[in-house]
Structure formats: structure tokens, C-alpha cells
Amino acid sequence: MRKQIAAANWKMNLTIQQGETLVNELMEATGELNETQATVFAVPFPYLVNVKNILAGKSHVFVAAQNCYNKVSGAFTGEVSVEILKSIGTDYVIVGHSERREYFNESNQVLAEKIDLCIEYGLKPIFCCGEALEVREAGTQNSFVESQIKESLFHLTAEQLTGFVIAYEPIWAIGTGKTATSAQAQEIHAYIRSVLAQGYGNEVAESISILYGGSVKAANAKEIFSQPDVDGGLVGGASLMATEFAAIIRSLK
Ligand code: PEP
Secondary structure: OOOEEEEEEOOOOOOHHHHHHHHHHOHHHHOOOOOOEEEEEEOOHHHHHHHHHHOOOOOOEEEEEOOOOOOOOOOOOOOOOHHHHHHOOOOEEEEOOHHHHHHOOOOHHHHHHHHHHHHHOOOEEEEEEOOOHHHHHHOOHHHHHHHHHHHHHOOOOHHHHOOOEEEEOOHHHOOOOOOOOHHHHHHHHHHHHHHHHHHHOHHHHHHOEEEEEOOOOHHHHHHHHOOOOOOEEEEOHHHHOHHHHHHHHOOOO
16 A cells, blocks of 8 residues: 655754754654654755654654755765765655756756666655646646656656655645645646556556645645545645644544
8 A cells, every 4th residue: 555645844944953843742643653654854954864863763754855966976066965865864855846946947857867866775756746827727737747757757667666756746836825625636646646557557556655745734634635646745834833744644544
């Protein structure tokens, strides 16, 4: 059965003290997770080791980097490689968040390279896709997201895609307070799964966790996560508040 995941994306927020307090406050909620559920904390690079240490010995709770570079090592001042991330015990890496695509011009091709490196080094990518408002208004969101997925993931083998994690995040819903309705989320998640099934067969498609991201909060998580093709969420703003994120974790199927 594919994993149901509540992933927190802290982005460039919180001091280390605030972050450690937040993770500690969430221990009770994460302690209730079962075998088919997980919580992931995508924290700023300098906090990865601290958060990993807090989570030592805990089940179903993981740390993620919010990005990685598309080269293994070398003279790339200021960048962080998958090798470095692996060496400090990072579990997951968010690849292709819309803020990376928009502000750092990350293309589907560069993201494909990052995905390959994550897999080579044993890190689990959380691959983000999603359309801008103009695309949604033009009604072409399905083909737009399909291209993002095909261009960054369809060179992978079935084995590499089995158990993979994708986050569908409509840009118009990220940090805007505007959430896709649960019906809108289900519709495009089902479409994404059908694209994966066409390329790799039903068994692989059914093994892939497709998270929804875009203004998920305690008040709407249960309804969105209850959709059959929604396997949890990637959560920005609401993941910075312990009571909110605890309720989101408890909304997992
Ligand atoms: C995100 O950062 O991926 C996100 C979905 O943010 P928010 O929950 O704040 O919309």
C-alpha cells in the first residue's frame, strides 16, 4: 500500500531554536503514525542534522532538504550536493518546488538531473509539479503537468519509480490561502496517476504517493486527504504552527 505523507516545508523560516521547539511539540502527533503513514520535515540545510538528531529512534518520521544541486561535487560555491546530504543522514529531497522553478529558473531537464542524483545516492525525491493560474484558467493544467512529469521522470525505470513521491502543487494555491477544492485535487491527481499508469503500468502507478500542496491547513486537510488519489500533503505556512500541523498529521488516511 502506498504511503500517506504529511510533509512540512519550512522554506526560509524559523530559527534553529524555533524549529527544534516545533519538532519537539509534534512528537506526540508523529508518535501516532502507523506503517503506511509518514511525516517529513523539509527544513533549512543548516538544521538537517539537529532535526535528524531529535528524530533519532523515532519511526515514520524523516528529514528532507528543500533542494539539492545537479552536480556531485566541485567548485560550486554555496551549493549543496546529494553526496553531502546523504552523508548527514538526510532522507528526502524536495525537487522542483515552484519557488525553485520560478526564482532560480530550474528547468524540467535540470530537475531530471537532480532526480537521477538523488536516486543514485539513495535519497528519496519529492518531485513537485503544478500549474500557474493562467494555465488553470486556460483549462490546460492536465497537459501542462503531464509534460512536467514526463520531462523530469519518464526516463526512470519502473523500479526507480515504484514507491516514488510526487507533490502536485498548483502555484495559484501556494501561500495564497486559496485551496484547490477536494474535487479539483482528486481530478488532477487521478489524471497524474493515469499518466503514470500509461507509462509504467497500474502496479507502479498505484505505488506512487501523490501529495497535494497549496494552502493545506487543519481545517481542510481531512477533506482533501480523504480523496482516493490524494496521499497526504506538502504543507508550507501551516507546517510552522504545532497545533495546525499536528491536526494535519492526524488527518492522514
Ligand atoms: C509549499 O510551500 O509547498 C506550500 C504548499 O505552501 P502553503 O502550504 O503555504 O501554500
